Amino acid sequence: MNAVQIRSAERALSVGTWLIVGGAMLFSILTVTPLMERHSPKGWEWTAPILPLVVDAAVVIVVRLDSVLATLGGHGGRWPIALRWMTGAMTLALNVADSALKKDLVGAAVHAVAPLLLIVTAETGLAYRRAITAAQSARETQLKAERAERERAAAERREAQERRQREEREHAAQLAREQREHEALIAREQTAREDAARREERERAEARERAEREAREHREQMREQQQAERERLEREAAQRRERDRLEREQEARRQQQERAEREARERAALLAAGPVNEKLPEDKARLVVHASFGEGLPVRAAAELCGWSTGWVSARYQEHRDGTGLVLEGASS
Incomplete structure (x- = not known):
């Protein structure tokens, strides 16, 4: 059953229950009022309809609250059950009392129909509402499970689609990488050829320069010897300056140590x-x-x-x- 059918069944149950309750209340008032008039003190006959109205009001409270609790899936405990059966028994007793006092068994049976129907309808309506509530809960659970299954399937489809897209991107990246490597290989080969040509040209130029250099080397040899002598003298002077600097640093460290010890x-x-x-x-x-x-x-x-x-x-x-x-x-x- 879908939600519309369930609501339709609940409306039918509610309307039928209240029709039976209304009819039983009206029948009970019409039946019990003459009995109460005969058993009321003189001058208080006008109070005769109060008792059936009070009992029937209790019946209305029981039926209404039981329907709300059943719809919510709750249970009122022992007291609602006691009130339900007590009001039913009171309604039954009041309706058959007049016939029972007259020893009219047929009248007692006829007047017992409405109270018994009211009692059974209240119990049956409560059972129906609990069953409908349980069915709705089960259906909601099933719908949640189906929705979770659909969501899981959708997530799996999305994951599969993302995996395919990732594989396609990786394949495209691999193709691009291979293309770049091929282009880089061609560029390296071209560069290698250009380097070989430049190297040959450089070797020829070096051969010419070598001949000129050998001629200059002899002229520069004497100048280099003189330069080496000057550099040796400069190195010795630099070594003396380095020794002086180290001695000054040693002296500074010694003074700093003495100052730290003094502090x-x-x-x-x-x-x-x-x-x-x-x-x-x-x-x-x-x-x-x-x-x-x-x-x-x-x-x-x-x-x-x-x-x-x-x-x-x-x-x-x-x-x-x-x-x-x-x-x-x-x-x-």
């Missing part, structure tokens, strides 16, 4: 004094902070050694990290 001793002397109880002068405090930074001491330890706050010491540490601390230290010293 290390000065830092050790500043740090060896230990924590102080009062703030040192700023210039001396800067020296202590510089020594602490060089030794990798934490900010708090440097603050204890100079007596200044950790914030001030942190600022000096940041200056050293930024490269401005050395300038400040040189200015303070």
Whole structure:
């Protein structure tokens, strides 16, 4: 069944159910009201239709809410079942009570038709709606599976098409690459022929130049000897200058090492004094902070050694990290 047929069946079930409910309510009111008038206190006969209306209203609530829950696939539990059967039993009892009191079995059977039909219709409608809901769920599941299968098939077709396109692109690229290689081979052969021709021409030119060069070589030999002597003297002078430069660099490194050792001793002397109880002068405090930074001491330890706050010491540490601390230290010293 398609969705249109399912909706048509639901409408038919709903219309039929409410027709039966309406007819049973009307029949029940007409049947029970005379009974209630005879059993009401004098002067209160006008309240006779209230009881059948209340019972029938409960029947309407049960039928309506059961249809909604069945459509949603839910279940109300035991209380809706109890209310459904209680209202059905009450409707049945009220409808057959008058005939039963008169011992009229035929009348009791006739008046039992509408309540029994109402009870069975309520139960049957609930079962039908649950079955329709289950069928709809199964159909939706089937449709989802079919849609997923179609999507998977479409994805496979797209993948196959992309693979074919990729193979075609690779084949075209291979053909283009072979064409380029063939053209490159032709170009290399042409270049090789041109190189051979230029090489022959160059060899002939070199042969002519060789004869001229041999004539010049004799004239230049003496000049080259003189040039070699000058170059030897220049090399000796350059070697002397290099030795002097190395000696100067050695001396500079030695002085730098001595300065580093002296600074290390000065830092050790500043740090060896230990924590102080009062703030040192700023210039001396800067020296202590510089020594602490060089030794990798934490900010708090440097603050204890100079007596200044950790914030001030942190600022000096940041200056050293930024490269401005050395300038400040040189200015303070």
